Amino acid sequence: MKKIIIIWIVLTAISTANILDEKVRNLMQESNYQSHKKLTKILFRNKEQFYKNEKLNLPKIINTLKENGLLKLNHSIPKKMELGFKVSKNPIKTIKIVEDIFKSMGYYYIFTKKASLTKDGIFVWTINIQTKNMPDPSELIKRLYNQNIKVVDISRYGKNSMSYELETSYSRITAMQVVPSNKIVNLKKPFKEYFLSISPDSYEINIKSNNQDRWYPYIVYFDINLQVLKVIRKKTKIKKLATTIPTATRYIKIGDNFNLKNIKTGLTVMIK
Template sequence: MVKKGLLVWLLALAAFGDNIVMDRVRTLMDEETFAAHKKLIDLLFEDQNSYMRSSSVDMVKVATTLEENGLLNLALPSARQIELIFEYGGENPLFFMKLMTDTLRNMGLSFILTKEARLEKEGFVWRVTFESKTVPDPVLLAKRLEKNRAVVTDLERLDAAEWRYRIEMDGAVVDAKPIRAGESLKIVRPIRPVWMEVGAIKRLIIRELPGSHWYADVVVYDKMLRILSMKQNETRTRYLNLRLPADAAYVKIGDRFTLENLRSGLKLTAKGEK
């Protein structure tokens, strides 16, 4: 009798898993497409346990399967306002917004507007909008985030032009170029401020190269992107010797007025190993 009851419970649990996977598949599609391709969808997601990650559905894997089989429709009939909602449950919204901004920019989305930035007990919510004929590829976005050790844990299509993401950033890192003690490198004609990873050094020397006309705009951050110090010069800067605090993790280097001033670039030299 006990064995029979256990079997019934296991079958019910399996059926629940099947239902939850297919329910989540439907959230990434419009009803017409789902109905038209139901047989193919049933075949693609026949092994539904393989789309489970612990007790939740691996929505990036679901989206990948749909995309590979031409079932993830991201095109819109005409240009309209697209809204992306990013949810983050951690304690560092500045870090989160930088990582997301960099990721979207690397996908070609440079002109986004913040519709809402809200800090709640459950975490941080950032809504952005922009006009386009195509919704950003969620599979590509997830892969780009993975490069910075961030993970899309949930994904939902709320509307053809409105998508929601839940993102985990426990091991995430800023997209910054590392520099070690004794190394030198050049920054030439940057199109945006340059981020350097400086957690392993004590000093960073920055020299203006001939042909440039630099007005220093340099900010030092800790690993949580809290500002530790900054240098913003109204006069030309030919040489800057930054003594980095023990908890310095990143340095952002730009120009006070315009990056066009760095036509010939800057030379960076790292000194002192931590």
């Protein structure tokens, strides 16, 4: 019995070491790994320190590589970078969150290369960005975590391609304005469309534009997963609008049907 336990412990230790080594090797890429093999073995010799709850501690692994100049993310000239995201739940909401995160990191031009659903129901979203620097994985992990999204795994496919597996069951959008019920809220000059979070029992929204503006309403209602419930577009100028909020609405996007300059002094809203 003791021999069996010892064998099991040894095999577990070997497996744990192999998984860590493979991940480090993948993130560094083969030629870089071979050039710094001795240093890598020293840095990751205490393998148990790079695990958390029996799983790889990806932030610690990545930060260790970065701090020692072993994670090559930069180029001398702009290159086409490819990033993939694998999501099992809330794909539309995840796209919104990831796009906002990239913009906050300075990546404004994001092009969808492919969006597909696997036989297992996994949504795979692949994007391209033109940049000198591959988005920093540790920064991306941190910002996703702030939106209640956990990075389960990261894989690298060459210098210019990375894939992220995400757990999004409890994701939330923080880049929005929370509007309480039965209170008048003044929305300031918009630099992009307003994105509001409302109470699940809300049933009516009242919107008023300022006298000096010319508002042509554009309103989109979303559920908790950012599925579109209803869209309102008006081609005529309106000063006041009161409309029913669809059942299950949690988010509302408000803009102008033609140009945000038409509401340059903002809007006033009240949710009932």
